[in-house]
Amino acid sequence: MDVNRAACCKRSKECHYQASRRGGPRKGAKYDNSKRNTDIDASRLPQAPTNSVGYSGKMDTRMSISASDRKPVTAPGSQADPLNVSGLVSPSSGIQNFVNLSGILSVTDGVCRCWNQLYPDEGQPNHETAAPGNPTALTMRAYENEADILNAYYAFIHPYLPLLPPPVVPQYEDCPVIVRMQEENFTSPSRTVVPYWPVSPLSLALSSILVLIPPAQDVYSASKTALRRAYSEIYASSALESVNREVELLGLTSGCTRRPFHPNAQLELEAIQALVTLSTYEYCQRGNISKMRLRTNQAVTTAMDMSLHDLGKETIEIPEAQRRAWWMTMYMAYFSSVLNVSPPIISVDDPRITTPYPEFLVPLEPWPLILKAQRALFSSTNMLKGFEAGSRVLPASLSEENFHELNMYLQSLMVESDHPLPMMDRHDAEASAVEGLWIIARILIHT
Numbered sequence: 001m002d003v004n005r006a007a008c009c010k011r012s013k014e015c016h017y018q019a020s021r022r023g024g025p026r027k028g029a030k031y032d033n034s035k036r037n038t039d040i041d042a043s044r045l046p047q048a049p050t051n052s053v054g055y056s057g058k059m060d061t062r063m064s065i066s067a068s069d070r071k072p073v074t075a076p077g078s079q080a081d082p083l084n085v086s087g088l089v090s091p092s093s094g095i096q097n098f099v100n101l102s103g104i105l106s107v108t109d110g111v112c113r114c115w116n117q118l119y120p121d122e123g124q125p126n127h128e129t130a131a132p133g134n135p136t137a138l139t140m141r142a143y144e145n146e147a148d149i150l151n152a153y154y155a156f157i158h159p160y161l162p163l164l165p166p167p168v169v170p171q172y173e174d175c176p177v178i179v180r181m182q183e184e185n186f187t188s189p190s191r192t193v194v195p196y197w198p199v200s201p202l203s204l205a206l207s208s209i210l211v212l213i214p215p216a217q218d219v220y221s222a223s224k225t226a227l228r229r230a231y232s233e234i235y236a237s238s239a240l241e242s243v244n245r246e247v248e249l250l251g252l253t254s255g256c257t258r259r260p261f262h263p264n265a266q267l268e269l270e271a272i273q274a275l276v277t278l279s280t281y282e283y284c285q286r287g288n289i290s291k292m293r294l295r296t297n298q299a300v301t302t303a304m305d306m307s308l309h310d311l312g313k314e315t316i317e318i319p320e321a322q323r324r325a326w327w328m329t330m331y332m333a334y335f336s337s338v339l340n341v342s343p344p345i346i347s348v349d350d351p352r353i354t355t356p357y358p359e360f361l362v363p364l365e366p367w368p369l370i371l372k373a374q375r376a377l378f379s380s381t382n383m384l385k386g387f388e389a390g391s392r393v394l395p396a397s398l399s400e401e402n403f404h405e406l407n408m409y410l411q412s413l414m415v416e417s418d419h420p421l422p423m424m425d426r427h428d429a430e431a432s433a434v435e436g437l438w439i440i441a442r443i444l445i446h447t
Contacts, residue, residue: 204239275299312354
């Protein structure tokens with residue numbers, strides 16, 4: 001006999017069960033106040049637009065879909081609206097222009113870990129890169145010569161965009177010059193503020209990305225971000241002007257007489273490498289997909305004019321710099337094609353391409369996998385192109401056989417990408433690039 005029934009019998013009363021109508025456990029006033037405060041805080045957060053990618057100050061990528069925009073999924077061809085996946089046709093088809101947004105590339109903590117910066121001690125930055133005593137002063141990084149820019153490229157950019165061959169000198173600690181100025185003194189970007197102005201189109205293009213990286217231990221503010229963006233834009237525009245000048249000089253007998261940016265990279269390659277860098281800048285910083293495609297297509301046509309795609313017929317050994325210049329251009333061409341859901345100027349299986357892949361001299365080379373992953377991602381986005389808003393008829397490419405074939409191919413790529421990478425030195429530029437490309441390939445496969 002349970003306790004409740006025993007109490008009824010003790011009082012000589014008949015026991016009846018009555019269900020509770022209080023609507024769940026009582027949580028009290030403390031719970032209500034806490035929930036109210038949480039709702040108020042959440043209402044103050046900026047909301048990303050529907051089916052678009054928004055960026056916060058710490059580079060978190062989020063998607064926000066309001067309740068009113070959620071529609072039930074219906075079969076294509078039914079009386080209801082067709083399945084609307086136009087916002088999902090490409091990974092970033094709803095990307096916004098970042099020019100007027102704040103805090104996109106601000107990293108206030110964990111700079112060394114996030115950017116793979118070579119500090120002797122991550123917890124104790126050196127005196128050259130320490131934040132100034134005045135936290136309200138505007139700060140940005142600059143470099144004193146081409147060698148320091150090249151060294152910074154290997155520390156920050158090479159692991160994710162290996163444009164250049166391996167370094168010829170050992171890497172050293174990143175040594176930027178921290179430019180400081182008061183907010184009231186900043187009106188417009190000027191070349192006289194920085195200690196050195198790059199001379200090569202590639203070093204200018206790389207500077208447009210490097211200047212966006214906050215100095216170590218920097219305190220975030222919108223004014224500092226605006227300063228770095230202003231100089232990033234002037235670096236990028238100067239790089240594009242330099243590219244156009246050097247492309248014109250390629251056909252002249254005199255050509256360009258300056259020293260190459262990298263000792264093992266031919267001078268004529270720098271225009272192509274700068275265009276690939278500017279394509280990355282237009283997408284990652286400005287969010288301008290049309291200009292990204294414009295820069296990429298210019299890089300492809302310039303590279304093909306120099307016959308970089310057809311070097312396999314040469315009997316001599318092909319320089320690594322030429323291989324990387326061509327295949328990084330193709331990498332960006334496919335990336336742009338995925339974002340625009342439009343085929344590239346030339347596909348990787350075109351018979352005119354005979355240039356072999358670059359080499360990292362590791363057991364598992366990432367180049368074949370990442371290019372196959374890009375082709376698979378383009379095939380899937382192109383297959384879903386028929387699901388645009390207003391389309392009620394399934395295209396022929398969405399047949400069950402094509403779906404099954406693509407699914408089997410993606411599964412084979414998943415198996416191929418699951419091979420463990422050998423142990424490598426994380427502080428080595430080439431090892432970091434191998435790991436970075438392999439991770440990017442896995443991301444593309446699972447996108």
